[in-house]
Amino acid sequence: MTKTVLDLVVNGESRSFAVEGHRSLLDALREEAGLTGTKKGCDVGDCGACTVILDGKPINACMILAVEAQGAQITTIEGLQASPDDLHPLQQAFMEHGASQCGFCTPGILIMAxxxxESNPLPTDEEIRFGLSGNICRCTGYTKIFDAIRTAGKRMAETGMALPATKVEA
Known part of the structure; x- marks a missing residue:
């Protein structure tokens, strides 16, 4: 089968690898790029376990062909932290709040969060619910996830990792 050389910027690093035209971005990231943190859940775009950021927008990596991402900038769960000793505020807050149990959904939820x-560091519960609407967790019941997201948002706002929250006046 004919392969296409895919050139991407993944987690800030230029990457090139050959993929068959029918391969999903999820499979290419996991198998060709070796980035197995992004999980394959339902493989039909329903669960959100495979969420990555593609050119600034979250997508289900199982729903896009790898060749469609040619030249794109992608952030996976592996790109969330600077190093093992420098956790992202979301990772730290998820640990503190016990916001994951089996952990299978966690990479997708962290990327979506x-x-x-980054644009709304102090979201309401309704905004978090809407923001995570494509990500399913079968274990936690979401309360601890919401608590962790609120904690991380406060920290991100304090450290300048997110835009300052603004209120729109009528």
Missing amino acids: KHLL
């Missing part, structure tokens, strides 16, 4: 908090 990162996207939410």
Whole structure:
């Protein structure tokens, strides 16, 4: 089968690898790029376990062909932290709040929460619910996830990792 050389910027690093035209971005990231943190859940775009940020927007990596991402900038769960000793505020807050149990959904939820908090570091529960609406967790019941996201948002706002929250007046 013919392969296409895919050139991407993944987690800030230029990467090139050959993929078959029918391969999903999820499979290419996991198998060709070796980035197995992004999980394969339902493989039909329903669960959100495979969420990555593609050119600034969260997507289900199982729902896009790898060749469609040619030249894109992608952030996976591996790109969330600077180093093992320098956790992202979301990772730290998830640990503190016990916001994951089996952990299978956690990479997708963390990526989606990162996207939410970078533009809205102090979201309401309704905004968090809407922001995570494509991500399913079968274990936690979401309370601890929401608590962790609120904690991380406050920290991100304090450290300048997110835009300052603004109120729109009528």
